[in-house]
Structures are given as C-alpha cells and as structure tokens.
Amino acid sequence: MYKYLVIGAGPAGVSAIEAIRKLDPSGEITQVADEDAGYYSRPGLAYYLTGEIPEDSLYPFADTDFVRLNVCQEKARVKRILPLEHRVDLHDGRQLAYNRLLIAVGASASATRVPGVDLEGVVKLDNLEDAHCILKFARKRRTAVVVGGGITALELVEAFRSRGLGVHYFLRGDRYWSNVLDETESHIVERRLKEEGIQIHYQTELAEIVGKGGKVAGVMTAGGDKIPCDVVGIAIGIQPRKGIAESAGLKTERGISVNEYLNTSDPDIFAAGDVAEVFDPTLGKPILDSLWGPARRQGYTAGLNMAGKNVPYYKGVPFNVTRLAGLTTTIIGAVGGRQDDADTVGIVRGDSEGWRQMPDALVAQADFDINRLRLLVGENHLVGALLMGDQTLSRAIHHLVFKKVDISPIRDKLVEKGHPVTDVIADFWAKINAADGKDNHAAIQS
Amino acid sequence: MGGKSVNRMPMNKRLSEETTKRQAIIEAQVVPDTSRCVQCGICSYYCPIGIDVRRHAWLDIPVLDSHCLTCGECIARCPRSVLRLDKNILFTASIEVMNKLHDKDLQKAGENV
Numbered sequence: 001m002y003k004y005l006v007i008g009a010g011p012a013g014v015s016a017i018e019a020i021r022k023l024d025p026s027g028e029i030t031q032v033a034d035e036d037a038g039y040y041s042r043p044g045l046a047y048y049l050t051g052e053i054p055e056d057s058l059y060p061f062a063d064t065d066f067v068r069l070n071v072c073q074e075k076a077r078v079k080r081i082l083p084l085e086h087r088v089d090l091h092d093g094r095q096l097a098y099n100r101l102l103i104a105v106g107a108s109a110s111a112t113r114v115p116g117v118d119l120e121g122v123v124k125l126d127n128l129e130d131a132h133c134i135l136k137f138a139r140k141r142r143t144a145v146v147v148g149g150g151i152t153a154l155e156l157v158e159a160f161r162s163r164g165l166g167v168h169y170f171l172r173g174d175r176y177w178s179n180v181l182d183e184t185e186s187h188i189v190e191r192r193l194k195e196e197g198i199q200i201h202y203q204t205e206l207a208e209i210v211g212k213g214g215k216v217a218g219v220m221t222a223g224g225d226k227i228p229c230d231v232v233g234i235a236i237g238i239q240p241r242k243g244i245a246e247s248a249g250l251k252t253e254r255g256i257s258v259n260e261y262l263n264t265s266d267p268d269i270f271a272a273g274d275v276a277e278v279f280d281p282t283l284g285k286p287i288l289d290s291l292w293g294p295a296r297r298q299g300y301t302a303g304l305n306m307a308g309k310n311v312p313y314y315k316g317v318p319f320n321v322t323r324l325a326g327l328t329t330t331i332i333g334a335v336g337g338r339q340d341d342a343d344t345v346g347i348v349r350g351d352s353e354g355w356r357q358m359p360d361a362l363v364a365q366a367d368f369d370i371n372r373l374r375l376l377v378g379e380n381h382l383v384g385a386l387l388m389g390d391q392t393l394s395r396a397i398h399h400l401v402f403k404k405v406d407i408s409p410i411r412d413k414l415v416e417k418g419h420p421v422t423d424v425i426a427d428f429w430a431k432i433n434a435a436d437g438k439d440n441h442a443a444i445q446s
Numbered sequence: 447m448g449g450k451s452v453n454r455m456p457m458n459k460r461l462s463e464e465t466t467k468r469q470a471i472i473e474a475q476v477v478p479d480t481s482r483c484v485q486c487g488i489c490s491y492y493c494p495i496g497i498d499v500r501r502h503a504w505l506d507i508p509v510l511d512s513h514c515l516t517c518g519e520c521i522a523r524c525p526r527s528v529l530r531l532d533k534n535i536l537f538t539a540s541i542e543v544m545n546k547l548h549d550k551d552l553q554k555a556g557e558n559v
Contacts, residue, residue: 011485044486047525057487060500292484321482321526328527391527395479 002027004306005088005096007078007244008104009033010042011292012273012299014061016102019303021069027307029070030096032088034077037128043292043350045131046323049159058128081248083266100268100306103245103256104299107238107274107290110345112147116209121216121231125152125159126238134233138163141230145170145219147206148235149177149343151322151350154189156233158325161196168227169193170204173342177324180335180355185372185388192325206232237344238290240275253277254346255288260312262302270306272298280315280354289352291320317402318354321394330394331355333384333401335376355384373422377415380408393422396429405432471516474531478503482528489520489529503528 004020004027006013017029040058047053066073077091081101088096109124111117121141123134134156138144144160145168146153153169160167175186190200205222209232218228240255251257251265255277262270262278273295277286294315301313321330335355347353371389375382375397381404385397400407410428413419480503489499495513499520502509521529 041485041487043484044488047486047488053486053488053491057491060485060487060504293481319481321528323525328525330527394527 003097003099004029004102005098005100006031006102006104007033007088008102008106008273008275009035009037009039010104010106010273010295011039012104012106012276012295012302013102014039015296015299016104016270016272016303016306017069017071019300020307023304023307023309028072030072030074030098032074032076032078032090032096034075035127035129036075038073038075040128041292042127045125045128046155046158049125049131049134049155050162055128078244081244081250081269083248083250083269086268098268101270102299102302102306103264103269103271103275104273104295104302105241105244105275107240107255107347107349109152109235110237110239112206112234112236114206114208116211116216117234119209119211119216120214122209123156123231123233125156125233125235134159135163137231138165141165143229144168144231144233145206145227145229146233146235147343148233148237148348149341150180150235150237150348151324152235152348153233153343154193154324156235157193157198160231160233161198165231167198168229169198169200170206170221171200171202171343172205174202177341177343179339179341180331180351181386182336182374185374185386188327188372188388189325192327196325235344235348237346237348238274239346240277240288242275245269245271245275253286255286257286261305261310262298262313263305270302272302278313278315282315283354287315287353288347289318289354290347290349291318291352293319294352315354317398318352319398320350320352321391322350324388327388328391330385330387330391330398332386332394332398333376333382335374335384335386375414375421375425377407377411380406380411382407393425393429396425400425400429473533474516476502476509476514476516476520476529477532478506478508479528479530480504480506482526484526486525488523488525492519492523494519499529508532 006016013031017031020029039061041060044058048055048058079089079091081088086098109126121137123137124130138160143166146156147170157167157169175183176189178186193200206219207222208220209216210218210220216230216232218226219232220226242252242256245256246252250269256264256271256275258264258271258276259279260281262272264271274290276298277288280287298313301311304311317333319332339356374386376384382401385401387394410424413424414421483503485500485504487500493499494517497509497511497514499509521531
C-alpha cells in the first residue's frame with residue numbers, strides 16, 4: 001500500500017491531500033499536525049478578532065470532508081525525519097513510514113529580543129491559540145502597544161481597537177509598510193488609523209517591556225519615554241519552520257529549498273506553503289512568500305507530483321488582496337518599494353518578495369478621495385499595480401499584468417498627466433473584451 | 447388605485463426602472479474569484495439562506511442554488527473582493543440554444559416546402 005505522509009494542517013497540506021486523492025483513490029494518506037484546531041483559515045483570524053465572524057466560521061472543512069478524502073489524521077508533533085529510512089518519528093514515540101512525504105509546517109512569528117518579552121500580556125498573532133490569548137487580554141485590559149509592520153501589525157491594532165482598548169502603534173521608521181506601499185499609500189493608511197483613534201508614534205523603537213507582578217505594566221522606548229499599557233502585540237516578521245528539514249539534512253536557506261516541482265533535495269520529500277522557498281525560474285532565484293493562494297497551489301502541485309505527475313508550479317504574478325485600516329487593498333506584480341522596512345525583518349504574513357523587484361518602470365496614478373490606483377508601467381506591459389479602496393478595475397488590471405498584455409496603444413496616455421488613468425484602463429479593457437467577443441459589460445456592480 | 451402617491455415619477459418610467467433592476471438580478475448570479483479567497487467564512491456566515499458561499503469559492507463555481515436571493519450580502523461583506531454579480535450563463539445558454547433550435551425548425555420547414 002503506497003503511503004503518503006503530510007505534515008501540516010494548513011491550506012498547503014489540505015490541497016496536497018485533495019490532489020493526491022484525485023490521482024490515487026486507494027493510497028494511504030496520513031496527515032500529522034500539532035495544532036489542536038486542525039485546518040482553519042488563518043487569515044480569517046483577523047475578522048474573528050474584530051468580532052465579524054464567530055470561531056466556528058473559521059473552519060472551511062467539516063469532519064465529513066476528511067472522511068470523504070479518506071485521510072488518517074494524527075494530532076502529534078514530529079520529532080525528526082529520517083529520509084534514508086523513509087520514516088518519521090513522532091514525539092510520542094510512534095514511528096510513521098512513508099513512500100512520499102510533504103512538509104507543509106508553515107512559518108512562525110519572529111521573536112523580539114527585547115527584555116520583558118516573557119511577561120504575561122505579550123502577544124503575537126500566528127494561530128488560533130494566539131487569537132484566544134488576545135481576546136482574553138482584550139477583555140481585561142485598557143491600553144495596548146503594538147510594534148511591527150505589515151498586515152499582521154494592523155490586524156493586532158484593529159483587534160485591540162475594536163475591543164475598546166486605547167492603542168499606541170510604534171513605527172520605527174517614518175511610514176507604514178515602506179517596502180510595499182509608497183508614501184501616499186502609507187499616509188492614507190496612517191490617516192485612517194488616526195481617525196479610528198489610534199495613536200501612531202513615528203521613529204519610535206521598543207526598548208523594554210516593563211512588568212509588575214509578572215504582568216505587562218508599560219513599555220520603554222529607545223528614546224527614553226515610558227508608556228503605561230497592559231498588553232503588547234508584536235508583529236515584526238515571520239520565519240519558515242525549517243528546523244525539522246535542516247536536522248534531516250535537507251537543503252535549506254531561509255526556508256526549505258524546493259525546485260519548481262516543489263521537490264526538496266530528497267527525491268521523495270516535498271515542501272509547500274510558508275515553509276517553502278520556491279525557485280522562481282523567471283527571476284532566477286528562490287522566493288519566499290506567505291500567501292494563502294500560493295500555499296494552496298503549491299500544495300496541490302506537490303500533491304500531484306507526489307502521486308506520480310511531473311507538473312511545475314506555475315507561479316503567476318504575486319498577488320494579494322487584504323484590508324488595511326478598513327480599506328480593501330490589492331497588490332499585484334512588482335510594485336517596487338524599498339528592499340527593507342524598518343518595522344519588520346524579512347517576510348511578513350500576506351507578503352511576497354516578488355513585489356519588491358524594482359522594475360524599470362514609470363508610475364501612473366489616480367487618486368479619488370480614498371480610492372488610490374498606482375500602476376507600474378513597463379516598456380509595453382503593466383508590471384505591477386496597487387489599488388486601495390475601489391476595486392472595480394482590480395480584476396482587469398490583474399489580467400493585464402498576468403498576461404503581459406501589450407499596452408503600447410495606451411502607454412503614453414497612462415504616463416502623461418491629464419488623462420484619468422482609471423478611464424484609460426477601463427476603456428482599454430472594454431476594447432480588449434469586445435475584440436474577444438466577451439460581454440464584459442455584463443459585470444454588474446452591487 | 448387611490449391611496450397616496452409616494453413617487454412623483456411617471457408610471458411608465460418607474461415600471462421600466464423596476465423591470466431593469468429585476469432583470470439584472472434575475473440574469474445575475476454570485477461568481478467567485480477563487481485566487482483572492484482565503485476561506486475566512488464571512489460570506490457563508492452572512493448568507494440569509496445559509497448557502498455555503500465559501501465552498502463555492504474553494505471549488506471555483508458560481509452559486510447556482512435557486513434559493514439564492516442575489517441579495518448581495520456576501521458580495522458586500524467579503525473583505526477581499528472575491529465575489530461579484532455576473533450574468534447568469536444558464537439563461538444565456540438557454541437563449542442561444544433556443545435560437546439554434548428555432549433556426550433548425552425554420553430550416554426543416556424550408557426543406558418541406
């Protein structure tokens with residue numbers, strides 16, 4: 001009986017199982033995960049924290065789905081992998097044999113080395129257990145300090161604010177998420193946060209967390225200011241959980257190194273999702289990202305290959321839609337930006353290194369109130385885009401970037417001032433679809 | 447018949463607006479853009495009929511359930527702009543098929559003449 005072993009209960013692991021079952025109806029699939037909650041939507045935690053959804057809603061699969069997939073699920077922690085023996089040892093002493101193995105264990109929040117980090121009331125947002133912690137502290141506390149950048153920092157800020165706490169958000173640099181957003185976009189987000197009553201402290205670095213009776217009582221900044229608070233949220237970046245692969249002698253760099261087939265340095269071991277550092281043939285280097293869509297597609301591709309296919313993972317264009325200070329924001333392709341952000345180290349959740357490739361591109365932008373469109377215009381196609389607020393054009397633009405549509409007919413109009421960029425794109429899109437015979441005007445706005 | 451006039455627009459214009467709105471709703475269904483979806487569950491949670499819209503986004507299929515009211519709640523609530531109302535391909539296909547059948551009938555009728 002062919003044995004497939006999947007370590008991890010996230011979208012990469014689950015998608016791999018779906019792919020394997022499609023090709024192999026009878027092989028034995030075992031899924032090992034150390035998280036009690038099993039498979040749930042990690043991005044949904046943000047909405048659970050603000051109270052938009054109850055906890056039960058976080059689970060996309062019911063037990064029946066796993067029964068239908070005929071998966072044996074084990075709640076256990078992997079102690080080590082023995083590639084030559086094709087065996088995995090669990091912490092409880094059990095040993096599991098495999099023919100093909102997938103490591104999809106994800107990434108975890110980077111720790112800060114600031115003194116006081118072990119006090120009660122210091123929180124992060126990696127998983128459901130962290131979300132429970134946050135809710136517990138938010139019930140009893142009055143003031144929060146959040147340190148970090150990217151999407152997770154705002155999720156912490158919004159979680160505390162929506163529960164009625166006063167929130168201080170420390171930015172080490174001069175603006176928010178400077179390695180993806182430009183100045184205007186950073187300021188849009190910051191202004192909205194301030195409107196919600198959040199206090200932003202610029203050029204402020206957390207130096208120490210001060211405690212009283214083992215609990216958080218306040219923080220000290222590098223500048224010597226003391227701010228009283230009862231809870232501290234840290235979101236300074238994440239790191240792939242590559243330890244288990246490293247110990248097994250697999251090739252790792254920042255994550256577990258895999259080729260376009262999601263294969264590690266061992267022919268029978270694959271890796272996918274946040275833990276994997278996938279070689280991108282177009283960029284010629286391995287890229288880390290922490291995105292749900294790629295995790296799912298990587299997992300699926302890995303599953304197909306584990307079951308005998310030889311399918312490369314087609315990366316497409318790095319793409320994410322998220323909510324920043326209540327504003328739906330789509331980030332597509334290469335949007336440029338600084339290589340480093342002062343508030344985070346390495347990658348953050350919902351981020352892609354692909355966004356930071358600096359294209360030789362011009363910028364075309366349109367601003368209407370809080371609707372912001374920034375296009376990165378290459379020689380004859382769009383290389384990237386960022387849309388904040390109104391999302392009407394996001395699908396069209398994604399298509400134009402992804403398919404490298406020749407935009408020479410409108411390039412000049414886009415870059416010259418005086419032409420409303422949104423209209424230029426909308427008209428161009430309509431023309432393309434009319435030519436294809438597609439009735440795109442059927443798309444109805446709600 | 448009688449009663450207060452709540453809308454000062456002429457009757458025929460009002461009817462035509464209502465018809466257009468209803469036609470738009472009838473012709474449309476909720477369509478997901480799967481690549482944006484993170485399976486958070488907001489859509490399914492807010493559906494007044496209890497349709498598992500989230501599962502449709504996972505499977506990349508439009509909501510074909512006839513119970514769907516096209517109320518737009520899921521579309522409005524999705525934090526990632528995954529869902530949209532788009533023209534219902536079922537009805538479009540029917541019209542095309544019916545036209546084809548009509549043409550075939552005419553052809554047949556022509557042959558017999």
